[in-house]
Amino acid sequence: MTQGKCPSCGAMVEFTAGSAQVVVCGYCQTVVARKGLDFESHGKIGSIVPTDSPLQLRAEGRYRKAAYTIVGHLQKDHGAGPWDEWYVEFADGRTGWLSESEGTFHLMFDMGPEEGVVLEDLHPGERLHLRDRAWVIEERGHGRVVAAAGQLPSDVDPTQDAWYVDATGPKGAFLTLDFGTRGHSPEVFVGEALKLEQLGIPAGQLRPRVRKVELQQARCTQCNGNLSLRAPDKTLRVACPYCGALLDARQGKLSFLRMLEKPSRPLIIPLGTKGKLDGAEWICIGYLERSCTVEGVRYPWEEFLLYNASRGFVWLMNSNGHWVFLKPLPAGDVSLSPDVAAFYEHRRYKCFQHVTAVTDKVLGEFYWTVRVGERAQASEYVSAPYSVNVDATDDEVSYTHGEYLEPEVVKEAFGLKEPMPQREGIAPSQPNPHQSGLRSVFVWTGLWILALFVLSAVLSLTAAKTVVLEKAVVVPPDATPGTPAAMHFSEPFELPKRGNMRVEISGTPFNEWLGIQGDLVNQDTNDVVLFYEELSYYRGNDGDGEWTESNMSTSTYLSPVPAGKYALRTTASFEANPRRPRPMTYRVKLIHDTPNSSWFCFALGLMVVGPVVALYRSHSFETRRWAESNV
Structure with missing residues (x-):
């Protein structure tokens, strides 16, 4: 020393x-x-x-x-x-x-x-x-x-x-x-x-916090209104809520700068109102009305300055009834690709807009030398419900991290009595209400589809799949449609229980079609179950070369058939041709108690309706959101 x-x-x-x-x-x-x-x-x-x-x-x-x-x-x-x-x-x-x-x-x-x-x-x-x-x-x-x-x-x-x-x-x-x-x-x-x-x-x-006593109960130099500053040690500018005078507070005393236009309506959150957000109690000390102009249209919004002695200053922004809570963010913590994307804490924020923000109206107290008409280049990067916001002037740039708040959260936090403004449109960082349940919809749909496959497999494995009839039928070459020569009756067969019936038909027509009308007749009750299928085969030659068109086999399911004794009558339909060189042959096969996959397809279709609708609604919401983007 x-x-x-x-x-x-x-x-x-x-x-x-x-x-x-x-x-x-x-x-x-x-x-x-x-x-x-x-x-x-x-x-x-x-x-x-x-x-x-x-x-x-x-x-x-x-x-x-x-x-x-x-x-x-x-x-x-x-x-x-x-x-x-x-x-x-x-x-x-x-x-x-x-x-x-x-x-x-x-x-x-x-x-x-x-x-x-x-x-x-x-x-x-x-x-x-x-x-x-x-x-x-x-x-x-x-x-x-x-x-x-x-x-x-x-x-x-x-x-x-x-x-x-x-x-x-x-x-x-x-x-x-x-x-x-x-x-x-x-x-x-x-x-x-x-x-x-x-x-x-x-x-x-530590030194006790100094309070500028002369500013705590200061009076406006123009109207003598009591200002009751909430953060006198931090305040550099004050806008009188009574007459609109903008006052300078840098020297510990108030001095008049200019008259400002006052807000046209009462503030949603009055100056001096206390509220609890993000685990701290804040007091509203300042109000700004800012705006931007895009393609000749002015878009205004409100910003409320909140103060807490230990946590400093934050902002609460209201735009068309949508609320965003904004906290200061060190620029170095953000990886920024200008007008494209921002990266913060392992999250990607997509650029939504870039505008020139103008301060139009001022009320209350501020920690910087605010003035009406000041301009800043403002960019917003979005990953709902969060946003990264960048305000830049020639000498300074500030970053804030925003979180979207529901209007009722703001109303409850500040104990507001008046109804909150109705929301208009979709805010840049507003959460997609359809996206939150999208994961749940897909999870439950996946589980139901899995259960559907399991049920289908169980039914397929437990089905008897019994062939009760298999018969080849020959239609003579000189037969005429609708005559007994075109008809065939099977031997009777027994169905031991009620069950589905699969009908398989195949044949060998040549350059013609063959229709098969089937009548499954219950010999005890005379009840008839009908079906009709067609076979065809055509071959030819044109300027493009040889061609063929064929449908040589087909199948269909009959509704569940009760147990009993049955016989099958088949009637062939075809074009009459007395010069047909050879007979037509077709084969009929009946398989009893076999699963019908149509119910499975129908159930599967119903199950995917939910995810499709949820995806559509979510995509529609995002489409309307990004339609407002100007980048």
């Missing part, structure tokens, strides 16, 4: 961190640098202003079992309010920086300069391969140091406007390229995103 007096005010200052080169005097805000054994003044720096950060100097934590101490504090500003960066020194000699953004902390380590990287070549949304990793650029910006405290590794210059590029990689990896004043190769800082509990700082060493 090195101690000495501040060159400006004479107060004692000390260096406890071996890596520190300057220390900020806690009494006069002079930046004191070591010069050998002496101290020298490097000018003054602003005092730290209270923020909502829970970190503070001299807090001790552990990261991956390595102990560290927060020894320095910087506040930077890019014109939209300050943010905090903390300099940490590890017990093993390593140093790093902790920065905070919307409840997430980024612990980064200096990896040295990177030659050949130019600021102008880096744009939000683009991919960057650096230090053997793939990154997605999320933000390109600049800011200057406005305040400092504690010990720091290098001098600070409050007049220097430094440029930076932030990018994310898979599994929380984080990258910052510090370009300084743009005139040199960037310094590379690599680390990861962490939650507060992952910093390993005991609760007793």
